[in-house]
Amino acid sequence: MAPAPIFETIASTVEAIRSQLPDGLKNPRVGIVCGSGLSGLAASMKEVVEVAYDNVPGFAKSTVPGHRSSLAFGFMGDNQRVPVVAMLGRFHPYEGHSLSTVVYPIRVLAALGIKDIIITNAAGALNPEIKVGTVVVVRDHLALPGLAGMNPLLGPTFSSTTPRFLPVSDAYSPALRRLVFLAANELSIPWSDFAEGTYAWVSGPTYETPAEGRFLRAAGADMVGMSTVPEVLAAREAGVGVLVLSLATNMVVIPEKYRSIKEEVEAELLGKKVELPVEEVVSHEEVLLIGRQKGEMMKSLVEKIIDLIPASVRDESQK
Numbered sequence: 001m002a003p004a005p006i007f008e009t010i011a012s013t014v015e016a017i018r019s020q021l022p023d024g025l026k027n028p029r030v031g032i033v034c035g036s037g038l039s040g041l042a043a044s045m046k047e048v049v050e051v052a053y054d055n056v057p058g059f060a061k062s063t064v065p066g067h068r069s070s071l072a073f074g075f076m077g078d079n080q081r082v083p084v085v086a087m088l089g090r091f092h093p094y095e096g097h098s099l100s101t102v103v104y105p106i107r108v109l110a111a112l113g114i115k116d117i118i119i120t121n122a123a124g125a126l127n128p129e130i131k132v133g134t135v136v137v138v139r140d141h142l143a144l145p146g147l148a149g150m151n152p153l154l155g156p157t158f159s160s161t162t163p164r165f166l167p168v169s170d171a172y173s174p175a176l177r178r179l180v181f182l183a184a185n186e187l188s189i190p191w192s193d194f195a196e197g198t199y200a201w202v203s204g205p206t207y208e209t210p211a212e213g214r215f216l217r218a219a220g221a222d223m224v225g226m227s228t229v230p231e232v233l234a235a236r237e238a239g240v241g242v243l244v245l246s247l248a249t250n251m252v253v254i255p256e257k258y259r260s261i262k263e264e265v266e267a268e269l270l271g272k273k274v275e276l277p278v279e280e281v282v283s284h285e286e287v288l289l290i291g292r293q294k295g296e297m298m299k300s301l302v303e304k305i306i307d308l309i310p311a312s313v314r315d316e317s318q319k
Ligand SMILES: O=P(O)(O)O[C@H]1O[C@H](CO)[C@@H](O)[C@H]1O
Pocket: 034, 035, 036, 064, 090, 092, 120, 121, 122, 123, 204, 225, 226, 227, 228, 283, 284, 287
């Protein structure tokens, strides 16, 4: 079977990237995707070489505040010297990018040789027990656009060895998830700063209405965001081990009771004093603020996780 055209394009993108790198960084082992406001995750990398997306054929440009547009290559870890590549900025479908553009960098990172990827995101908490600032270790997802026909794996298979029907019930590597808690313990990050949960992918760019938030919660989601899942699917298709860390940057607004304008007007007409509720709304500024506040902790965490990935886990991260 002839390779899909995307395969040849990826090979030439890989060549273009490698031509801009020193030998030690040409074959990164771990990939990192920095979520909104989390580009600082790569700050602990050593001997960094940045390659702007402008200089990478096939890469788009991120247009979202809190996302940069370059790949950072370098070494991470205290005990190990692990070559890594970080995407300082991702693409979202709501920016107008096609799903194949959204996942193209993941396919390129896989072709560069990464064995594992740590994908981060900023997300809204639907589960009232998850407080703002919590790091949620994702163990499952709900892909609403995917279920409705927007799956990044639609079309020809990625390669002749890719299964047509990719199982994703095991998408989130237990071996990598374990390392988050071992890293947290080593760094003495309070246990209460962590939770485990299900991430719902929505297209955005609107945040949720209360009814949508309630619907997603009832469907079993703990967090909601506008990214990550297409990247997870592309990584799994390429055989890369996946770890997803969602930073809860805000609570999704799900009031227990709707404000009744009818009752308010009636009370007003009867001359009663009416207490008007404070209307809460989510903003991207709030999302970025929490990313900044928790950035240092997330950076140390990611660095420690990478340090803890033994070669055996890197090669068998799906166990
Ligand atoms: O998922 P990341 O890229 O971290 O960003 C999240 O934050 C933005 C909304 O504030 C959306 O892009 C949402 O997906």
